[in-house]
Amino acid sequence: MxxxxxxxxxxxxxxxxxxxxxxxxYKPHEYGDVILPLTVI
Structure with missing residues (x-):
C-alpha cells in the first residue's frame, strides 16, 4: 500500500x-485554456 x-x-x-x-x-484568466488540453493529453 x-x-x-x-x-x-x-x-x-x-x-x-x-x-x-x-x-x-500565463495570467490567471488564461489557466483554463492551458489546463484542459494538458489534462486530456
Missing part, C-alpha cells in the same frame, strides 16, 4: 511542478 501511495505522490508532485511553471507565462 505504501508503494502505491508513493507513486501517486510522485505523479501529484509532477503535476504541481508543471502547474507552478505555467503560472509564470
Amino acid at each position: 505504501a508503494i502505491r501511495s508513493a507513486k501517486i505522490d510522485q505523479k501529484a508532485d509532477l503535476i504541481w511542478a508543471i502547474a507552478d511553471k505555467l503560472t509564470g507565462p
Whole structure:
C-alpha cells in the first residue's frame, strides 16, 4: 500500500511542478485554456 501511495505522490508532485511553471507565462484568466488540453493529453 505504501508503494502505491508513493507513486501517486510522485505523479501529484509532477503535476504541481508543471502547474507552478505555467503560472509564470500565463495570467490567471488564461489557466483554463492551458489546463484542459494538458489534462486530456
